[in-house]
Amino acid sequence: MFTKEQQNVEARILKFCESRGIPFNSLKWSVIPFTGEWGISTSFFQTAADEAKSGKEHGMPVPQRAQEIADQVRDHLGKLDGIRKIEAVKGYLNLYFDSSEFARRVVDEILTAGTEFGRGRSRSERVMVEYAQPNTHHSFHIGHARNALLGESLSRLVEFAGFETIRATYPGDIGLGVITILWAYDKFYKDQEPQGIHERGQWLLKIYAEATALLEPLEGEAPSQKARREAFDAERRELYRKWDAGDPYVRDLWLKTREWSLAELQDILRILDIRMDVWFFESEVDEPSKAIVEELIAKGIADDERPKGGAVIIDIDEKLGLEKEKYRSNILLRSDGTTLYLTKDLALAKVKFEKYHVDRSIYVVDYRQNLHLQQAFKILELWGFEQARKCHHLSYGFVTLPEGTMSARKGRVVLFMDVLGEAVRRVLAVESAKSPELSEEERRRIAEQIGLGALAYSMLSVDNNRDIVFDMDEALSFEGHTGPYIQNAHVRANSILRKSALDPKKLVKMSASFNYEMEQHEVQLINLLSRFPSTVEQAAGEYRPLVMATYAYQLADAFHSFYHAAPVLQNTDQNIRLSRLRLVAAAKQVIASALRLLDIQAPEVM
């Protein structure tokens, strides 16, 4: 917002250095750490160090010389337009803007742009984000929720940063796990079907746990037990073979139960306010992926050991000519010719680029699949697929429970719907006391927004590569560094605006000067508001919703402090009152925008 002033100053510093024979690299500008005033700063340590290296001796340590240069530059610059004060301290040059002018510019820009404030310039690149890849025939748990929230927040960030964004989901609708459930369902529960979308989905998860128990070797099992287990396993494998061969009975059974899971998934995506553009299914890329393997074999990249009773193998390191093991080797087709997860990912990548014409493809998948995805990308490269380099794995840590890893096989999972239910219960307990005037329906709707806000924020306020140990009390906390704290700032801002009895549209058109002695918290709030656009860019560029989560909290924190320190409606000075009302409107706008980028609702009351 003060780029013109900044460029002007930088040009003058360059000229000054040239005239003194001081070596000059471009300057790095940053905001002055909070001092109650707004400005930018740069330092001359690098300049002084460069100078020393170039052999020009001043007989003083670098920091001292940096301070000397800063002093000289300050004197040289003299008085500048739009700059209220220049100071040289500890090797730094600080430029303080005129606070009133700065505040006016920031607030004007936000109110004029509205929801568009902070949006990046539109770019030609098309980005696909793939997330929400739960297996069907299971149920959506809290780990899937982290993935979905992370992917959705990233999508919103990338989109808002100016890229055309395509959201893609890739449910694992086939594979040995799915077949295992089909087998158990057909064998033990044929033709049964519980009522209710979520009940039905969750029931499949129970069947899965039961089935794996039957199929896993037991400690010291008797010969008869072993025989039974092996017989079951043979049935399961046979079922998979039939599915692969397109057996109508198996396919029908598969489609029917798959639909149960998809209905549940769709409902959860609706609850999370996620609208997918593209639905990929593993089963769809199953056949195409076999064709790719044939090509890899023909090109001599993969080795077909099936004639010898083996599988189709690819030794990536060898083909890449690497001495040390890095990508290792893997199986592309089982010895019976069926595909694996890796195989299908090859075909999927091709579809993404060729059918949807994307320029960049982001995979939101937890870090246990680091090697898997590296292998997939490298195989594509070996195959000659140029866009393999445009594939990025957004690796993140997984969600565990205090008692250990979640395991669908062991039935040890925390289901998303259960957490949501608990969240709503907890919010309602607080809400009925705080907002007795709300209707039952309204209260319920807001409770869900707050509960989901708490959950989403707890997931997104931790950096990608860290594991989360899920703790209900922590995830659903409403106080302090939480989603509801931020939502509450939005509600308070709204409350002030509502009580002002001013038409919001009118308020936007009015002007206010901020030409009074501002409170420190007021300046800090404006300072943070001005940083929203650069925060969007950083978060999107680094694929890190955490950056936005941290910002949103800081902004809400600044607003709460402002709220207590600076009276708005009670202020008798009409100029201050109006300036602050516009500031509150701007803060409300940016808090809402930041929350939206985190896939968190911004309620008007709570």
Next chain:
RNA sequence: GCUCCUGUAGCUCAGUGGAUCAGAGCGUUUGGUUGCGGACCAAAAGGUCGCGCGUUCGAGUCGCGCCAGGAGCGCCA
């Protein structure tokens, strides 16, 4: 054995391309008569940033080596 991730306050975590941050929340302690909504605010206490070398004018931040925890490594996804 190889590869990757993590180690910052009692706990959960921030700390962007080095300097102008050793920080936030929770918990603990203390304040905030009516007040724009107390899901809040103000304040106190609390850390050799796992350890050791190295690079640099300067290292939670970069490099290397250890230690500790986690993850992955051919017919699961």
